[in-house]
Amino acid sequence: MATNSDSKMKKLYKYKSLNNMEHVLDIVFNNRLYCERWDKLNDPMEACYELYAESESDKARMDDRTKKALNVWRVVALAASNKNYLLWSHYADGHRGIAIEVDIPVKHPYLEQVKYDILTTEFSHMDQTDYSMRHLLCYKREEWKHEKEYRIIIAEKKVDLPHAYFSLPMPIKRIYVGSRADQQQVDILDKALAGKVKLVHMAVDKYGRMKIRK
Numbered sequence: 001m002a003t004n005s006d007s008k009m010k011k012l013y014k015y016k017s018l019n020n021m022e023h024v025l026d027i028v029f030n031n032r033l034y035c036e037r038w039d040k041l042n043d044p045m046e047a048c049y050e051l052y053a054e055s056e057s058d059k060a061r062m063d064d065r066t067k068k069a070l071n072v073w074r075v076v077a078l079a080a081s082n083k084n085y086l087l088w089s090h091y092a093d094g095h096r097g098i099a100i101e102v103d104i105p106v107k108h109p110y111l112e113q114v115k116y117d118i119l120t121t122e123f124s125h126m127d128q129t130d131y132s133m134r135h136l137l138c139y140k141r142e143e144w145k146h147e148k149e150y151r152i153i154i155a156e157k158k159v160d161l162p163h164a165y166f167s168l169p170m171p172i173k174r175i176y177v178g179s180r181a182d183q184q185q186v187d188i189l190d191k192a193l194a195g196k197v198k199l200v201h202m203a204v205d206k207y208g209r210m211k212i213r214k
Contacts, residue, residue: 009103009170010111012078012150015091016098018185025192027100028172032165035074035154038137043144047136049121062123069128074164075137076152078102082176083210086146088202095178095204098189103170110154110166112138116145130155177201179213 014033016024027033038047047070053059079087082099092098104111112134121136137153152166175193177186179202190199203213 008106010106010150012080012102012104013082013099013176014076014078014102015087016100017093018097018181018189019093021185021188021192024098024100024189028175028193028197030165031168031171033076033102033152033168035076035152035164035166038070038073038075041075041077043140045141049123049136051123066123066128070133070136072156073133073137074154074156076154076166078104078150078152080148080150082202084146084148085204085208085210088178088210092178095180095202096182097178098181099176099178099202100172101174101176102168102172104150104152105169108152108169110152112151112153114144114147114149114151115139116142118142172197174198174200176212179204 014027016027018024023034049066051059051062051066053062079099081087082101088095088097088099115138117139118141121132121139123132134153137151140149154166156164175189175197177199181201186199193199201213203211205211
């Protein structure tokens with residue numbers, strides 16, 4: 001029998017621009033999130049690792065196997081807050097976009113909270129496990145800690161290929177609209193949603209703090 005802790009949901013946020021309205025509507029109406037390849041993410045230090053081997057040839061073979069093991073994994077980046085000023089600036093078209101609220105079970109097997117550290121993962125054996133690959137994708141450099149990121153980390157064999165989507169367990173109920181969003185775009189979105197999803201408008205006060213517009 002499932003307990004309350006087993007079914008507890010975590011509210012997370014996907015920041016998006018409204019310039020690609022079809023992507024936004026795909027998320028809402030198909031109830032899914034696109035899973036990106038790890039090497040297409042915006043951090044050049046993503047999944048950084050060091051190898052230790054007895055010879056350069058062994059090291060080269062380890063590197064090849066590690067890359068092959070890593071390349072079957074895909075990532076959905078999500079934020080813990082809908083009031084992160086920098087995320088609105090960087091990922092929501094300078095506060096002109098939106099933050100889509102999604103509900104993910106706290107104990108979902110694909111959900112990971114990103115950890116921020118200066119250390120690099122080290123490998124000293126030839127074969128890399130699924131656990132070690134997920135571990136690589138759970139860590140980012142300290143410079144990114146302001147993002148307070150969560151990730152869906154999932155192997156390609158468990159997603160809908162070739163498009164690679166993660167199916168959301170709950171329908172989307174709320175979208176937060178940036179303080180500088182174009183009203184025409186907002187009206188188009190509102191009409192397309194036809195009342196199925198609540199639009200909540202955000203504001204920025206004189207101190208740069210995010211709040212819900214009343």
